[in-house]
Each structure stands twice: as structure tokens, then as C-alpha cells.
Amino acid sequence: MAVTGRDRPPVLALRAPGIGDLLTAVPALRALRRGFPGDRLVLAAPAGLTGIVELIGGIDATVAADGPTGLHWSGPPPRLAVNLHGSGPQSIDALQATRPGELLTHRHPDRPGVCGPPWRSEVHEVRRWCDLVVGAGLQADPDDLDLARPATAPPVTDAVLVHPGAAHPSRRWPPGRFAELARALHAEGHRVVVTGGPAERELTAEVTARAGLPRSADLAPRCTLELLTALVAAARLVVCGDTGPAHLATAYRTPSVLLFGPTPPQRWGPERDGPHTVLWAGTTGDPHGDRPDPGLLQIGTGRVLRAARARLAGR
Incomplete structure (x- = not known):
């Protein structure tokens, strides 16, 4: 799936719950970065998490999305839209509305025309998203969870x-x-x-x-x-x-x-x-x-x- 060209349509990933949810998707996001080294990687996530997104690294831009129904995409159709959000049809619908060239998602019984692996509830959340992108031919490391140190100085240390x-x-x-x-x-x-x-x-x-x-x-x-x-x-x-x-x-x-x-x-x-x-x-x-x-x-x-x-x- 690896391609190049920053002037091409972007790769759009959706992960729109809270901070813990976002951090479980870090290895999958980094797999996307490695798999599409020359393309613009855009993350749809809550606006309040922008500071954390910067600590992940490798993400070129964010678009605000407080939940899948809050995604309002005004850019060009992504070459690939990746559903790192959940199992419900709302996230599938939100990404399909961006008119992507390809959609990478788990399949859902209410969306019979959408292809993808089945959702398995017993899987660890980190491995769930790694498995999704690995199934698309990318390489993901579930242990790739480290964040950069924040620039903000803490008021106390060693507490x-x-x-x-x-x-x-x-x-x-x-x-x-x-x-x-x-x-x-x-x-x-x-x-x-x-x-x-x-x-x-x-x-x-x-x-x-x-x-x-x-x-x-x-x-x-x-x-x-x-x-x-x-x-x-x-x-x-x-x-x-x-x-x-x-x-x-x-x-x-x-x-x-x-x-x-x-x-x-x-x-x-x-x-x-x-x-x-x-x-x-x-x-x-x-x-x-x-x-x-x-x-x-x-x-x-x-x-x-x-x-x-x-x-x-x-x-």
C-alpha cells in the first residue's frame, strides 16, 4: 500500500473518543506513517487532544471530530480513509461521506457492502488497530506506544x-x-x-x-x-x-x-x-x-x- 507524493490526496484516519482511546491507536497511526511516507496523514480527533497528537509525531494535520458524527470533511476525497474509531456504522458512514478512494475498516452487519475483517470484542484495543492495518499490508508494533516529552514544565516532579x-x-x-x-x-x-x-x-x-x-x-x-x-x-x-x-x-x-x-x-x-x-x-x-x-x-x-x-x- 505504500505510495509517495505530498501533493496527492491525503490519508485520513478517524479516532474521535478520549485521550486513552487515542493512545491505544498510536502504533497503528505510526504504521500508517511508515506505510505512506510521502503522503499527508490527517487525523480526525477531538480538538482538545491536539497537544497529545503533536507528541505522537508523524501526523501532518488534524481535523476536529467530537465523535464520528462530528466529522465534517471539507478537503479533497482522501486516497485512503482508515476507521480507527469503533465498530458502529456511524464511523463507517462518516468516512464514506468523505468519498475516499479506499476505506479500511472492520465490517458491520448493518453495512453489508463494506468489506473488512470482523470485529472481535475480546481483542486488546492496541492490537485491534494494529491487526487492522497489518491486514492491509502495513507493519505495526503494538509496543510502539512511547510519546515525546511535553514542552510544558510540570509544577512538581517525582510526586x-x-x-x-x-x-x-x-x-x-x-x-x-x-x-x-x-x-x-x-x-x-x-x-x-x-x-x-x-x-x-x-x-x-x-x-x-x-x-x-x-x-x-x-x-x-x-x-x-x-x-x-x-x-x-x-x-x-x-x-x-x-x-x-x-x-x-x-x-x-x-x-x-x-x-x-x-x-x-x-x-x-x-x-x-x-x-x-x-x-x-x-x-x-x-x-x-x-x-x-x-x-x-x-x-x-x-x-x-x-x-x-x-x-x-x-x-
């Missing part, structure tokens, strides 16, 4: 980063448990900071206060995505659930303790070897649920604290 938030309540370990963990590690002499997105300021303030940390330890009020990335890259340890900072920790090989609940780590956890401890009760549930997953609640504070101490000790 224990506690991130209590997640996209959905089912993936959020209770704030009281995060506070208990943070209090214990702070009492043992570790510098502990709490991070979160703009919508999580009440949550991070609660965890900070209940842990007895100084208010300055709550970094959520100034925690842009670029700053969060820099903090993870420079952290001594990251403790969080199945959410974006977990994937950043994998990308930067930062030691981490990761709490999984409704989704199994075999699908979304760190697949590469590294300083990561994954805690999971072995049950699955609704990843979009409106309350903490019962399996996630089975993970006690003591177990997480022991795992954090082991990672901090270098074991």
Missing part, C-alpha cells in the same frame, strides 16, 4: 499522582478510598498531588481535603491536558482507574497502580512490560454505568496501598 476521576461513574473508585490512600502515602513522607479535569474540581477538592493535604496539592484548577501529560511523565507513581492518565503512564513508562472494574485489563490495561501493577477483581460490567462497578468496589484500600508501596520501593 505520587492520584487521579480519582474517570469518564463514567462505573470506573471511579470511591473518593473516600482515594483520600485514605493519599493520606497514608503523605504520612509516609511522599509528596502527593491530586489531578483531574475541569469537570472534576469538586471531586479533587474533596479528595484533597479528606486526605489532609494542603490545598496546593489539588492541581485540578490548573490541570490542562498538556500539564497533566507533563505531570504523569515526571511522576514517581500514578494511581488511577481505567482512564487517560493510565495510558499516559504506559506511554511514559511511569510506575503505576491501576484499578480496573467494569472493563477487563486484557482489553484496556497496559499490555507492554513495564512498572505497572493492575488490580482487578475479575468481574466485568457496564463501562458506562452511573455508579461504581461492584467489582471495582471489591478492591480495598489496603490492597492498593500495598501495591503503591511496592512500586515506590521499586519492586
Whole structure:
């Protein structure tokens, strides 16, 4: 599939969910870059992730797309459109609307005229997208996950980063448990900071206060995505659930303790070897649920604290 010529129609890839989703597609995106070395590679992704896209490297341009229905392509028909988004027909329709010369996607029963490999739900997310592009003749390395270091300087380094938030309540370990963990590690002499997105300021303030940390330890009020990335890259340890900072920790090989609940780590956890401890009760549930997953609640504070101490000790 390799071709050359920057003046030719671009290669367009769609990956429009959140930060963790984007990072699982990095090896596939780099495979596209290698497979089309002379062509313009455009990524359709949420506008807020532009800073992360720059750290991936090799992507010539981005176009804003908050979900597949938010892709509004005004450029020339791509020579190739690649669906790295999901299994639903919406992403197929969005890319077909760009009138590509070729479409690389998983097939869907509601789109019988579209060719592609079947969707397999049990495959790890990184390997899913690698397998898709490998099936098209490209070479992909599932371990090719590293990101460049961000230019933003973190306000603290070598800290224990506690991130209590997640996209959905089912993936959020209770704030009281995060506070208990943070209090214990702070009492043992570790510098502990709490991070979160703009919508999580009440949550991070609660965890900070209940842990007895100084208010300055709550970094959520100034925690842009670029700053969060820099903090993870420079952290001594990251403790969080199945959410974006977990994937950043994998990308930067930062030691981490990761709490999984409704989704199994075999699908979304760190697949590469590294300083990561994954805690999971072995049950699955609704990843979009409106309350903490019962399996996630089975993970006690003591177990997480022991795992954090082991990672901090270098074991």
C-alpha cells in the first residue's frame, strides 16, 4: 500500500473518543506513517487532544471530530480513509461521506457492502488497530506506544499522582478510598498531588481535603491536558482507574497502580512490560454505568496501598 507524493490526496484516519482511546491507536497511526511516507496523514480527533497528537509525531494535520458524527470533511476525497474509531456504522458512514478512494475498516452487519475483517470484542484495543492495518499490508508494533516529552514544565516532579476521576461513574473508585490512600502515602513522607479535569474540581477538592493535604496539592484548577501529560511523565507513581492518565503512564513508562472494574485489563490495561501493577477483581460490567462497578468496589484500600508501596520501593 505504500505510495509517495505530498501533493496527492491525503490519508485520513478517524479516532474521535478520549485521550486513552487515542493512545491505544498510536502504533497503528505510526504504521500508517511508515506505510505512506510521502503522503499527508490527517487525523480526525477531538480538538482538545491536539497537544497529545503533536507528541505522537508523524501526523501532518488534524481535523476536529467530537465523535464520528462530528466529522465534517471539507478537503479533497482522501486516497485512503482508515476507521480507527469503533465498530458502529456511524464511523463507517462518516468516512464514506468523505468519498475516499479506499476505506479500511472492520465490517458491520448493518453495512453489508463494506468489506473488512470482523470485529472481535475480546481483542486488546492496541492490537485491534494494529491487526487492522497489518491486514492491509502495513507493519505495526503494538509496543510502539512511547510519546515525546511535553514542552510544558510540570509544577512538581517525582510526586505520587492520584487521579480519582474517570469518564463514567462505573470506573471511579470511591473518593473516600482515594483520600485514605493519599493520606497514608503523605504520612509516609511522599509528596502527593491530586489531578483531574475541569469537570472534576469538586471531586479533587474533596479528595484533597479528606486526605489532609494542603490545598496546593489539588492541581485540578490548573490541570490542562498538556500539564497533566507533563505531570504523569515526571511522576514517581500514578494511581488511577481505567482512564487517560493510565495510558499516559504506559506511554511514559511511569510506575503505576491501576484499578480496573467494569472493563477487563486484557482489553484496556497496559499490555507492554513495564512498572505497572493492575488490580482487578475479575468481574466485568457496564463501562458506562452511573455508579461504581461492584467489582471495582471489591478492591480495598489496603490492597492498593500495598501495591503503591511496592512500586515506590521499586519492586
